[in-house]
Amino acid sequence: MSTWHPHGRGSIMRPRFDVGFATARRLIAVAGLVVLQHAAAAPIPDELLQAVRAGEPVGVIVEFDASAIDRDAARRRARLPRRVDDGAALAWRSQRYRELKDGVMRSLRHPDVEDALDYSHLPMSFKRIRSEAGLRALAAQPGVAVLHANRIHRPVLAESLPLIGQPVVANAGVIGNGSTVAVIDNGIDIAQSAFGGCTAVGTPAGCLVTAQESFVAAPNTAGTDHAHGTNVAAIVVGVAPQARLASLNVFASDGNGYTSDIIDAINWTITHRVELNIVAINMSLGDGSRNSRQCQSSLRNAFVTPVTNARNAGISVVVAAGNNAYSNGVYADGLSSPACVPGVVSVGAVYDSAMGGLAWAGSSAGACTDYSITADRVACFSNSASYLTLLAPGALITAGGHTMGGTSQATPHVAGAIAALRAAFPGETPPAIEARLTANGSVVADSRPAPGRSLPRLNLRAAARPAHDDLINAVALSAANGSTQADNRLATREPGEPLPLATAQQSVWWRWTAATSGPVSLSTAGSNFDTELDVYTGSSVSTLTRVAGNDNASSQEATSRLRFWAIAGTTYLWAVDSADGVGGDITLSWITEQADVSVALTGPATAQPGDTVDYTLRLGNAGPNTATQVMASVALPAGVSVPGVPVGCVAEASTITCNAGEVAAGAFASQLLSLHVDSLGAPVSLNATVSADQPDPVPANNAASATLSLSAVVNPVDPGASSGTSGSVADIPTLPEWGLILLAGLLLAIGLKPQRAGVCRRQDTSD
Secondary structure (H helix, E strand, C coil), X not given: CXXXXXXXXXXXCCCCECCCHHHCCCCCCCCCCCCHHHCCCCCCCHHHHHHHHCCCCEEEEEEECCHHHXXXXXXXXXXXXXXXXXXHHHHHHHHHHHHHHHHHHCCCCCCCEEEEEEECCCCEEEEEECCHHHHHHHHHCCCEEXXXXXXXXXXXXXXXXXXXXXXXXXXXXXXXXXXXXXXXXXXXXXXXXXXXXXXXXXXXXXXXXXXXXXXXXXXXXXXHHHHHHHHHHHHHHHHCCCCEEEEEECEXXXXXXXXXXXXXXXXXXXXXXXXXXXXXXXXXXXXXXXXXXXXXXCCCCCCHHHHXXXXXXXXXXXXXXXXXXXXXXXXXXXXXXXXXXXXXXXXXXEECCCECCEEEECCCCCCEEECCECCCCECCCCCCCCCCCEEEEEXXXXXXXXXXXXXXXXXXXXXXXXXXXXXXXXXXXXXXXXXXXXXXXXEEEECCCCCCEEEEECCHHHHCXXXXXXXXXXXEECCCEEEEEEECCCCCCCCCXXXXXXXXXXXXEEEEECCCCEEEXXXXXXXXXXXXXXXXXXXXXXXXXXXXXXXXXXXXXXXXXXXXXXXXXXXXXXXXXXXXXXXXXXXXXXXXXXXXXXXXXXXXXXXXXXXXXXXXXXXXXXXXXXXXXXXXXXXXCXXXXXXXXXXXXXXXXXXXXXXXXEECCCCEEEEEEEEEECCCCCCEEEEEEEECCCCCCCHHHCEEEEXXXXXXXXXXXXXXXXXXXXXXXXXXXXXCHHHHHHHHHHHHHHHHHHHHHHHHHHHHHHC
């Protein structure tokens, strides 16, 4: 294993520091082109031919043509909620790969081609080849896409945590709970206190190491052989104290790690991703190459497909950039492999604090010296390129009982940060989490490349901010009513942001556009801290106009409640802040108020001029919200007036308007109206309407009417009037002609009856 030693100036201590890449030989060979549809055999790397011609058995990584499977997998993945392979998708993919590999190899029965290792979740396997004939037979097999050489990789080697803002983040509870980082390295000394006092893997309950696997026949033994992996793993849990670790040893006792074993470890993480919730792979290793461009072709780099499949499974792959930026005193751009592979998070190193000059020497060719070291200075050994993802503290880092420096130490800072953020933002995808790191990094200038470049340095404090911390990133809400949850523990105040309270410094933002005009109620009830709630209009921090605001809903409530009048089509910005500088969990609820108000008008149907009639004006509210500023109006017809205006009402011209105030959902209000009928001819209508502050979902019942007609009355005939006059009015009963004749006959009969009776009585007497 190649080692570098920093040498201090003056009396500075000179401990041993593992930096790695200096003497590692180049491990990448050009694989050549593969003709589509297998019209020709897969090209054979020269180093494989040379090895078998020398009579040496050679290990070959075989990559199969899985393009059809990958297309199907992409379509399936697009239908999943987070666009990453779930357990069922991983199992399906593994089965399809198994069928593909079995089908391709079934017809190859060459005695010099032996199965050595299968990668269950990759379209790859590892074969041992004993002759050139066997190698060529394998390359010619239909379905074999690429043959990769099995190359050697080597390990790449408190102020760092405050530099990245980790203590503040940890105090806010962003500590990686439930996340696992797979550390592909040379093993972990689990007895170190940094890992939770482990007596065995997963024991006791506080042990942070939940898996320990070796992928080599003769792994490192306990003790200093695990120093590199122990230091790297301890940095991970230093950044994310509640993250779990899977220790995957790919380095043999000679310090070498081969491509086949590293791919085997990546395959293991994909296999166990769901079971262990593996969110990141840390690879503080490399092949010593310098690639000024990304290694995009799977024909030339064996890690392209494993990295792609890991990312499709929802795993971020974090890789050290390399420690051989200088060669014979001359800087050269380029990242090591697999840091050069697209999709990885490649990490360079900066110093975490000021110190005296350090001379780094892994070999005479790769030596470099840093003078006048300050925090955030890019270490001279750190590889860089235009596509480098991130910088992080890498010199000098004490963790797990060891002090080391290198991009190896920078890398686990980033892997730990990803673990912390994945736990804090479980709904975000790996690309979104990685974007948090790059978009919120502190800008560091690297003067070594010409003309120099600026790169983001890991700033966990900024990366852990709520996504809607800044106004420009306000979360859009569209529903008329709803509730949402958030967290503002790590939120900040933007320069120029309004300050409703001097202590309010942790605002988070939402954006909402009113669909209708009317009152809107906002509340933070259910939040677990003292909130400040504000409503603004405007398009930027500098143009905000405050519409409404509230600190405490009441003297007994520390949460906030307010109500504002929304105008249809206007976009409003809602901010929740901490009133006392202590943030927490937010529940924000909003209601676009509605009230189904109705009106009814009841009273007599008929009247006579001069009558006073009483009508009842009845107002109802079917909800769903309390109706406020409920106003009812009654339009009176001509000939009807108001002798006295009821309390709560006003009369103007021919209209009575009554203010009912608030009417709760499900409640009613009524008003008695006494009206005077001044004159009345044809039937007339009294028309009532009702309105409220709230939009009405059923406007059809906002109006009612009552009809008033002239009543039927018989007027007596004036006895002094002449026979030609009459005081009769409509509805006085009259007799038909035959009735008059009958009546006259009856009167005549009554008048004659006494005379005949007298006669009869006299006749009776004489007898």
